[in-house]
Amino acid sequence: MPELPEVETIANGVNARVQGDRIVEAWFGSHKEPFKTSPAKQAKGLEGRVFQSVHRTGKHIVCELGETLAGPATSQWIVHLGMTGRLLVTTPDAELAPHTHTRLRLQSGKEIRFVDPRRFGRLELRDLQRGAAFAAAGAEPLTVTRGEFAVLFRRRKLAIKAALLNQSLLSGVGNIYADESLFRAGVRPRRQAGRLTRAELDRLHVALQQVLRHAIQLGGSSVSDYVDAEGVRGFFQLEHYVYSRENQPCRQCGTPIRKIIVAGRGTHYCPGCQR
DNA sequence: ACAGGCTCCTGCAGGC
DNA sequence: TGCCTGCAGGAGCCTG
Numbered sequence: 001m002p003e004l005p006e007v008e009t010i011a012n013g014v015n016a017r018v019q020g021d022r023i024v025e026a027w028f029g030s031h032k033e034p035f036k037t038s039p040a041k042q043a044k045g046l047e048g049r050v051f052q053s054v055h056r057t058g059k060h061i062v063c064e065l066g067e068t069l070a071g072p073a074t075s076q077w078i079v080h081l082g083m084t085g086r087l088l089v090t091t092p093d094a095e096l097a098p099h100t101h102t103r104l105r106l107q108s109g110k111e112i113r114f115v116d117p118r119r120f121g122r123l124e125l126r127d128l129q130r131g132a133a134f135a136a137a138g139a140e141p142l143t144v145t146r147g148e149f150a151v152l153f154r155r156r157k158l159a160i161k162a163a164l165l166n167q168s169l170l171s172g173v174g175n176i177y178a179d180e181s182l183f184r185a186g187v188r189p190r191r192q193a194g195r196l197t198r199a200e201l202d203r204l205h206v207a208l209q210q211v212l213r214h215a216i217q218l219g220g221s222s223v224s225d226y227v228d229a230e231g232v233r234g235f236f237q238l239e240h241y242v243y244s245r246e247n248q249p250c251r252q253c254g255t256p257i258r259k260i261i262v263a264g265r266g267t268h269y270c271p272g273c274q275r
Numbered sequence: 276a277c278a279g280g281c282t283c284c285t286g287c288a289g290g291c
Numbered sequence: 292t293g294c295c296t297g298c299a300g301g302a303g304c305c306t307g
Contacts (some may be wrong), residue, residue: 119283
């Protein structure tokens with residue numbers, strides 16, 4: 001499932017391939033996809049626009065669009081991949097994957113395709129002349145400072161795992177990197193967020209940023225069907241210490257990794273290493 | 276205000 | 292072999 005490192009990898013890949021390219025035609029094949037903006041409005045706003053840049057905000061891919069490459073951005077196309085969403089840059093003759101909901105034909109001949117079997121993804125178009133630019137609700141995990149990080153969890157009664165997943169606190173952390181950073185910080189996922197010591201919060205802050213940066217370097221984690229903009233898998237799944245390793249020995253102490261449910265999510269931790 | 280649970284959706288694994 | 296059930300989870304929504 002795409003989280004911050006996967007979304008960053010995809011956004012960078014798409015940016016490298018489409019920057020400066022113009023959308024010639026927008027096609028929406030499904031009207032059941034939960035669009036935040038209707039397909040008709042999106043098509044009207046997308047056609048003729050130029051991709052100025054593509055970047056990541058939280059778990060969202062934000063495409064800055066303008067009349068020309070250099071001018072001011074006039075709109076944003078915002079893609080949220082949900083669990084199984086993929087944003088691919090292909091040649092027009094590339095085989096059409098099942099559940100392809102959107103195709104953007106570009107002047108260069110390339111095509112951008114949005115594929116999403118489970119339909120948890122969201123597509124939105126923002127007109128910057130009429131409304132505000134997209135902004136994440138929570139703090140940016142890669143740049144949040146140690147002090148800001150600690151404040152996020154102050155007096156919070158929910159489990160630290162649930163707090164990490166709360167996008168209005170931190171934008172971009174999902175199930176894999178929540179589990180992996182808690183392991184590296186030596187903190188049990190069910191601990192009450194507001195009861196973590198400052199030392200534990202500092203360790204978690206360092207662990208989270210290290211895990212996310214390392215995963216970005218490796219192109220993200222490929223579990224289920226994640227691929228980047230070119231259809232290439234990532235390698236961070238090979239570095240997982242706990243995620244999806246139930247009953248397997250901990251890589252640090254040998255204790256079998258335990259799987260529990262926290263905040264309705266499968267949660268993996270080492271009873272030996274995490275307190 | 277906050278926390279927890281339900282729901283959407285499809286593919287796949289496991290059990291009988 | 293084939294069917295059925297349950298599980299995977301991001302995030303919006305509802306409830307207590």
